[in-house]
Amino acid sequence: MGVVLGYVATLGVYFCVYNIFAFGLNIQFGYAGILDFTVITFMAMGGYMAGVAALGPSQPGSGIYYILGLSLPWPVALLVGAAAAGALGYLVGLIALRRLRSDYLAIVTLAAGSIVLGIVSNSNSLFDGSEGLVGVPQPMNGVLKLTPNAYTVFFLGLCAVIMVICWLVANRIYRSPLGRTMRAIREDLDVAEAYGKRTFRIRMTAMVIGCVIVGIGGVLTIWFVTALAPAGWGTSETFVVWAALIVGGRGNNLGAVVGSFLVAVLFNEATRFIPAISSLPNLIPEVRNMSIGALVILTLWFRPQGVVAERKARFFEVPLRTGSLEPVPMVPAPATGSGAAQ
Amino acid sequence: MSEKNEILEVRDLRRSFGGVQALRGCSFGVRRGTITALIGPNGAGKTTLVDAVAGARRPQSGRVVFDGHDITGLPCHKVALSGLIRTFQISREYPAMTVLENLMVSPQRQSGERLSTVLLRPSRFRAEERQHLVRAVEVLAEFGLYEKRNDYARDLSGGQKRLLELARAVMADPRLLVLDEPMAGINPALVDRLAEHIVRLRDERGTTFLMVEHNLDVVERLCDEVVVMAVGQTLATGTMAELRANAEVVAAYLTGGVPADVRAQG
Ligand SMILES: Nc1ncnc2c1ncn2[C@@H]1O[C@H](COP(=O)(O)OP(=O)(O)OP(=O)(O)O)[C@@H](O)[C@H]1O
Ligand SMILES: [Mg+2]
Numbered sequence: 001m002g003v004v005l006g007y008v009a010t011l012g013v014y015f016c017v018y019n020i021f022a023f024g025l026n027i028q029f030g031y032a033g034i035l036d037f038t039v040i041t042f043m044a045m046g047g048y049m050a051g052v053a054a055l056g057p058s059q060p061g062s063g064i065y066y067i068l069g070l071s072l073p074w075p076v077a078l079l080v081g082a083a084a085a086g087a088l089g090y091l092v093g094l095i096a097l098r099r100l101r102s103d104y105l106a107i108v109t110l111a112a113g114s115i116v117l118g119i120v121s122n123s124n125s126l127f128d129g130s131e132g133l134v135g136v137p138q139p140m141n142g143v144l145k146l147t148p149n150a151y152t153v154f155f156l157g158l159c160a161v162i163m164v165i166c167w168l169v170a171n172r173i174y175r176s177p178l179g180r181t182m183r184a185i186r187e188d189l190d191v192a193e194a195y196g197k198r199t200f201r202i203r204m205t206a207m208v209i210g211c212v213i214v215g216i217g218g219v220l221t222i223w224f225v226t227a228l229a230p231a232g233w234g235t236s237e238t239f240v241v242w243a244a245l246i247v248g249g250r251g252n253n254l255g256a257v258v259g260s261f262l263v264a265v266l267f268n269e270a271t272r273f274i275p276a277i278s279s280l281p282n283l284i285p286e287v288r289n290m291s292i293g294a295l296v297i298l299t300l301w302f303r304p305q306g307v308v309a310e311r312k313a314r315f316f317e318v319p320l321r322t323g324s325l326e327p328v329p330m331v332p333a334p335a336t337g338s339g340a341a342q
Numbered sequence: 343m344s345e346k347n348e349i350l351e352v353r354d355l356r357r358s359f360g361g362v363q364a365l366r367g368c369s370f371g372v373r374r375g376t377i378t379a380l381i382g383p384n385g386a387g388k389t390t391l392v393d394a395v396a397g398a399r400r401p402q403s404g405r406v407v408f409d410g411h412d413i414t415g416l417p418c419h420k421v422a423l424s425g426l427i428r429t430f431q432i433s434r435e436y437p438a439m440t441v442l443e444n445l446m447v448s449p450q451r452q453s454g455e456r457l458s459t460v461l462l463r464p465s466r467f468r469a470e471e472r473q474h475l476v477r478a479v480e481v482l483a484e485f486g487l488y489e490k491r492n493d494y495a496r497d498l499s500g501g502q503k504r505l506l507e508l509a510r511a512v513m514a515d516p517r518l519l520v521l522d523e524p525m526a527g528i529n530p531a532l533v534d535r536l537a538e539h540i541v542r543l544r545d546e547r548g549t550t551f552l553m554v555e556h557n558l559d560v561v562e563r564l565c566d567e568v569v570v571m572a573v574g575q576t577l578a579t580g581t582m583a584e585l586r587a588n589a590e591v592v593a594a595y596l597t598g599g600v601p602a603d604v605r606a607q608g
Contacts, residue, residue, distance in 0.1 A: 169461065172460060173461075177446075177454030177467060177471065179460075181455050183436070183438075183443075187436035187439060188434050190398065190418075191430070193422075194398065194418055194430075195419075195448055195510075196422035196514065198419055199419070202455070312492065315446075315475055316475075
């Protein structure tokens with residue numbers, strides 16, 4: 001019983017974490033049209049920085065080297081991780097968003113991801129190179145003294161709360177004038193610029209807030225598995241997040257949720273039960289990626305807007321004076337005004 | 343022409359694309375409260391001029407003075423914020439947004455465009471949003487697009503997109519509206535309606551217009567002043583009647599001919 005519960009809770013944690021990644025990417029791509037092809041780099045940055053903020057100082061004799069080691073409490077570590085991901089997003093945005101149009105921008109994000117991966121893998125003193133961080137403390141695990149399965153259930157609760165907060169934030173941005181202007185920039189950057197919108201700044205806002213949210217997902221990831229190494233955040237993970245958003249429906253946070261469930265949970269987990277063939281150890285991950293790829297192609301072919309399409313904006317109805325096309329004055333005009341307008 | 347009365351002054355603007363000299367010394371003024379036409383054959387440099395005035399392309403030399411401020415080389419959004427809005431030769435609505443939303447984007451300096459306000463003080467922009475909404479509905483009604491308010495802009499017809507382009511510009515409350523061929527590709531009845539809208543906006547809101555237009559009947563009916571361009575230069579300015587008497591203008595406009603001095607240069 002406990003095992004099943006633990007398994008389901010584990011799935012739930014992955015679901016929440018992928019939801020968070022998809023919300024972050026949705027703000028960048030679904031709202032503002034930024035092709036961020038290195039989502040997972042920001043997840044890693046969030047995770048690593050939260051890890052080194054929470055871990056104790058690196059012990060010289062242990063052979064494990066990393067920066068900081070501040071032994072900070074977990075809520076502070078969460079903030080550190082989120083802020084670090086946002087800061088990296090800002091740096092990438094400085095290069096990618098300044099003058100570049102979407103296709104070049106995508107290439108810059110890819111390049112930035114490779115650079116970060118290269119630095120992190122090869123620098124032993126940063127996050128212990130290709131070995132990665134291990135033994136990252138889990139929030140409240142020392143205090144609660146739960147069995148592993150019970151702790152997973154508790155952790156699921158924590159993830160769910162954070163996921164819902166991210167969802168609310170993302171939705172609030174979507175419905176605000178800021179979100180509307182982001183979408184206008186997505187639709188036509190030059191026109192938005194011609195209407196006085198500071199497109200660079202607004203796209204940067206989308207980039208950074210998206211990275212912060214992805215970074216929060218990264219913090220939850222490193223907490224859950226208590227370790228993070230470069231092998232765990234390859235390009236194929238970025239692809240899973242993109243697939244989730246495309247399949248679920250870009251521009252719609254509910255779509256992000258549906259997509260995460262379909263792609264990250266169902267597809268990822270279903271392939272786990274395919275019996276492994278010992279002579280082909282890579283077969284299952286390959287099958288997984290191929291089937292996700294096929295799902296993306298089918299979606300783009302048959303339902304390009306995704307399972308849940310972007311919602312049409314609805315405003316509350318403003319009564320229009322019937323029988324006349326004369327404008328309703330915004331401020332009550334003096335009585336002479338209405339006749340003179342004709 | 344009194345200097346003070348000019349809302350826009352363009353002085354000796356030059357811009358080339360590689361070997362093509364699209365603007366080779368453009369100078370003219372637009373008087374406040376007028377509808378000024380900019381005419382000239384295809385390839386005369388009218389769109390390039392609009393781009394240069396609005397900050398979409400940097401001129402290589404020359405000056406643009408808007409309402410007493412030198413706006414030469416300012417980025418596009420700053421020009422827009424100073425009260426000069428331009429439209430595009432090809433309609434460029436925001437396709438996957440509704441007609442109403444297309445208008446709601448336009449108001450400038452919306453407090454709800456700041457992340458801190460959105461996250462921490464949403465009540466601050468709600469009242470403002472409501473005002474914009476009331477006005478957007480009003481403008482849509484004026485332009486006969488009220489019924490279409492919840493349709494995606496991409497689903498409008500070509501003519502309706504033209505109306506939307508103008509309605510959206512009006513929502514930005516410009517003092518000078520620069521229209522690049524607002525009537526291209528629409529039927530005569532709609533041309534008349536657009537013309538009425540332009541006159542109404544000038545009379546009611548005091549908006550000044552500079553419009554690129556190929557239809558000389560419309561220009562004659564609508565415009566107080568006409569600027570003629572050919573091969574990157576302003577040939578002449580004046581009323582339509584004055585220009586009809588100008589043989590050089592007639593030659594340039596009807597035949598696309600090159601004025602003698604330009605031919606000599608090169
Ligand atoms: N981006 C560009 N690169 C190279 N040449 C350009 C560019 N934009 C415009 N030109 C050239 O500059 C000249 C002026 O073009 P412009 O678009 O300003 O003409 P126009 O007067 O608006 O013509 P139309 O009436 O056909 O719209 C043309 O010869 C054109 O080929
Ligand atoms: Mg043109």
